[in-house]
Amino acid sequence: MPGYLSLEGIAAIASVPLGLAVGSFLNVCIWRIPRDESIAFPGSHCPQCNGPIAWYDNIPLLSFVWLAGRCRRCKAAIGWRYPLVEGLTAGLFLLTILQFGVTVRTALLLLFLSALVAITFIDLDHKIIPHLLTLPAIPIGLIGSLLTHNPPPRDAVTGALIGAGLVYLVAVYAEVAFQRESMGGGDVNLLAMIGVFLGWRLMLLSFGVAVVAGACLSLALIASGVLSRKDQIPFGPFLALGAVVALFFGDAAIDWYFGLIGW
Numbered sequence: 285m286p287g288y289l290s291l292e293g294i295a296a297i298a299s300v301p302l303g304l305a306v307g308s309f310l311n312v313c314i315w316r317i318p319r320d321e322s323i324a325f326p327g328s329h330c331p332q333c334n335g336p337i338a339w340y341d342n343i344p345l346l347s348f349v350w351l352a353g354r355c356r357r358c359k360a361a362i363g364w365r366y367p368l369v370e371g372l373t374a375g376l377f378l379l380t381i382l383q384f385g386v387t388v389r390t391a392l393l394l395l396f397l398s399a400l401v402a403i404t405f406i407d408l409d410h411k412i413i414p415h416l417l418t419l420p421a422i423p424i425g426l427i428g429s430l431l432t433h434n435p436p437p438r439d440a441v442t443g444a445l446i447g448a449g450l451v452y453l454v455a456v457y458a459e460v461a462f463q464r465e466s467m468g469g470g471d472v473n474l475l476a477m478i479g480v481f482l483g484w485r486l487m488l489l490s491f492g493v494a495v496v497a498g499a500c501l502s503l504a505l506i507a508s509g510v511l512s513r514k515d516q517i518p519f520g521p522f523l524a525l526g527a528v529v530a531l532f533f534g535d536a537a538i539d540w541y542f543g544l545i546g547w
């Protein structure tokens with residue numbers, strides 16, 4: 285083992301506090317964006333008593349532990365979601381650095397994953413995917429593919445077009461076949477965003493993983509009586525899960541598959 289830290293080693297260590305801090309900011313976005321509140325002003329405040337939260341009570345994960353999960357002023361419980369989002373973001377940041385190193389592509393992927401985390405929890409809470417998160421991400425991803433050629437610009441553009449078209453077709457089909465709305469415009473933008481950042485192959489894999497995971501969980505929840513057949517399950521979190529699976533395991537899975545069929 286070398287006696288010094290590589291750039292990757294330092295970045296891997298730094299990615300954890302960075303991910304926790306970004307996760308803390310994403311908690312603010314998840315609460316405020318669907319409520320049309322500014323994400324910058326005012327500073328953090330308790331949703332129960334509206335009291336301001338001091339900086340020392342606003343440190344990711346640690347504050348939750350030393351406040352024992354309660355607001356210092358009104359003692360209202362702080363949702364377990366706050367440390368979960370922080371820890372999840374930190375974990376994704378660390379994985380990204382470990383797998384992709386210190387590159388421009390990594391910086392773009394950290395943005396992409398942050399957007400996916402916010403989208404997941406906003407869609408779970410409100411059953412919407414804000415255009416504010418998906419639409420700016422599409423040109424950012426396109427510029428990124430021009431800079432890094434990963435995915436190549438042609439794959440990014442076809443990924444966005446096929447992704448948007450795919451969700452649109454499924455939505456139209458479901459509406460005709462089942463007389464109900466299955467996916468919305470938010471899902472169209474989300475799969476287009478995934479296509480731009482991952483290219484069309486990994487976008488298709490993301491969609492496949494999302495459909496399988498969504499179907500399995502829906503059936504399990506309906507069978508166990510947690511949900512009825514009429515309940516709507518948001519699809520955004522499954523697309524985000526599919527994108528994360530495709531990003532970290534997709535290339536290996538595709539190589540394995542084409543090896544298997546002898547290409």
Ligand SMILES: [Zn+2]
Pocket residue numbers: 330331332333334335355356357358359360
């Ligand atoms: Zn409070």
